[in-house]
Amino acid sequence: MSDDLRETRVLSAVVSLVDSLLDDFDVVDLLTELTERCAELLDISSAGFLLADPLRRLHLVAATSEQTRDLELFQLQAEQGPCIDCYRTGEPVVVPDIATQVDRWPRFAPAAAEAGFAAVHALPMRAAGVVLGALNLFDTRPGGLSEADRLVAQTLAHIACVAVLQEHPPTAATVVSPLRSALIGRVVVEQAKGFVSEVLGVSMDEAFRLIRTHSRAHGEHLTDVARRLMRDRHTRPELVRALTELAHREGRQ
Structure with a gap:
């Protein structure tokens, strides 16, 4: 190059x-x-x-x-x-x-x-x-x-x-809160990856890619989608269906 x-x-x-x-x-x-x-x-x-x-x-x-x-x-x-x-x-x-x-x-x-x-x-x-x-x-x-x-x-x-x-x-006095927020967000994303991987029968890499693609397509934060998957029993089925359809749609392309 x-x-x-x-x-x-x-x-x-x-x-x-x-x-x-x-x-x-x-x-x-x-x-x-x-x-x-x-x-x-x-x-x-x-x-x-x-x-x-x-x-x-x-x-x-x-x-x-x-x-x-x-x-x-x-x-x-x-x-x-x-x-x-x-x-x-x-x-x-x-x-x-x-x-x-x-x-x-x-x-x-x-x-x-x-x-x-x-x-x-x-x-x-x-x-x-x-x-x-x-x-x-x-x-x-x-x-x-x-x-x-x-x-x-x-x-x-x-x-x-x-x-x-x-x-x-x-500053040294103010880094704790945002660091904690970032670390908590990562934990939730990891949990959601594992959940999607098990439910859809895909690899962890593929599960993460599906969650990320869905969040970007819908203008949502990645961690917000992950939290909904793990903590919102009302919206979880709809999200799982959307991720399943996304996986199938991409598999046909």
């Missing part, structure tokens, strides 16, 4: 994401889109965002795929990996070859390799001197991050911070 074409794609992505911030948006949906943009713009396999709660415990809020989600959750369970180190130090972690990091991360490094990833990187999400979490990047090919790639990734991480803190000034 030429430098001019890459620059155009990056600027277009940034403009689109900033436009979303200026409109009514769903933070979980936007962070998921950010992971997809990361993969596209950096030519990597996948990405994920981890956010810290008020007790400084990291939680997954968005991932490009279910495979990435599983590895991110394993990283949290093992309490080791690039995102953990990035969050603790507030500094980027760039690992061009995960196979060389077994001594550093004896549980995470083999798990990442087994999942098919050769390179992993993490960049901090920081606002007003507070590290909110980290952006994880995964690739099936070994290799580092160029300065241009790192700048793009850090820019997307900054946009993620703005998305999380949109309703509050980014």
